[in-house]
Amino acid sequence: MKDSPDKIRRLVGQVTKEQLRYVDCFIGEDIGLFMPVGGACFYALTPLHSHPSYMFVLPYNDQTSIKIDGKTITAKHGKLFPLSPNITHHECPSDYSPRYIAIFIGKDFFENQLNQKIFLDILS
Numbered sequence: 001m002k003d004s005p006d007k008i009r010r011l012v013g014q015v016t017k018e019q020l021r022y023v024d025c026f027i028g029e030d031i032g033l034f035m036p037v038g039g040a041c042f043y044a045l046t047p048l049h050s051h052p053s054y055m056f057v058l059p060y061n062d063q064t065s066i067k068i069d070g071k072t073i074t075a076k077h078g079k080l081f082p083l084s085p086n087i088t089h090h091e092c093p094s095d096y097s098p099r100y101i102a103i104f105i106g107k108d109f110f111e112n113q114l115n116q117k118i119f120l121d122i123l124s
Helices: 005-012 107-123
Strands: 023-027 031-036 054-059 065-068 071-074 081-083 100-105
Touching: 005 023, 005 031, 005 100, 065 081, 100 107
Parallel strands: none
Antiparallel strands: 023 031, 031 100, 054 081, 054 100, 065 071
């Protein structure tokens, strides 16, 4: 957690430095990139957690499965997996390391950008 813990928590939730020990993080004001390297993201494995931000996961292999509302969804290699804020979920443990990049976009920022785009489309 080289970046500001407050910036990370604003996007991800109540994560600890220890839970991100194998995760590279690149944090901006409203957008953060998280990529597990050399091990699992232990926060992702935490049962029934949620994020205050929109999350988009781009898997590099087919080892990333997520449990939501009792159902297991396996993210497909090269296909973006989106998740809205405050949806409880967790990553399922795997015998092989899941490889992905998770993009977190702050809820207010994302919705403001989306609303601007929709408004501009209506005007044109």
